[in-house]
Amino acid sequence: MAEIKTKICPYCAQPIPEDATECSHCNSIVGQKRHYKWYFKTSVLVTAFLCAGPFALPLLWLNPHLNYRNKILISILVVVFSWYVWVVFVNSAKLMVTYYQELFHPSF
Ligand SMILES: [Zn+2]
Numbered sequence: 001m002a003e004i005k006t007k008i009c010p011y012c013a014q015p016i017p018e019d020a021t022e023c024s025h026c027n028s029i030v031g032q033k034r035h036y037k038w039y040f041k042t043s044v045l046v047t048a049f050l051c052a053g054p055f056a057l058p059l060l061w062l063n064p065h066l067n068y069r070n071k072i073l074i075s076i077l078v079v080v081f082s083w084y085v086w087v088v089f090v091n092s093a094k095l096m097v098t099y100y101q102e103l104f105h106p107s108f
Contacts (some may be wrong), residue, residue, distance in 0.1 A: 009026065009028065012028070044059075060074055
């Protein structure tokens with residue numbers, strides 16, 4: 001006796017096969033993979049990158065919207081951009097330190 005794995009239709013609460021995409025009782029589309037979470041929206045992703053930089057990368061890699069090639073491309077861009085921002089930040093910090101040293105301990 002073959003046992004078919006079932007799930008419950010969210011619309012009519014009837015048992016339907018686990019891998020069914022359409023309910024055989026009420027014809028509703030079930031198990032639709034296009035029902036994405038809010039945090040996979042592009043706007044959320046962009047905001048996350050602007051705020052957290054490379055720390056938002058896991059969000060990118062879990063995103064079902066994007067294909068593998070785009071994920072690699074965006075990852076490289078984010079890493080390069082973050083590195084650039086970091087270098088600029090470190091350089092300006094060094095400049096600030098030099099400036100304040102000059103200010104408080106004049107060498108002339
Ligand atoms: Zn149904």
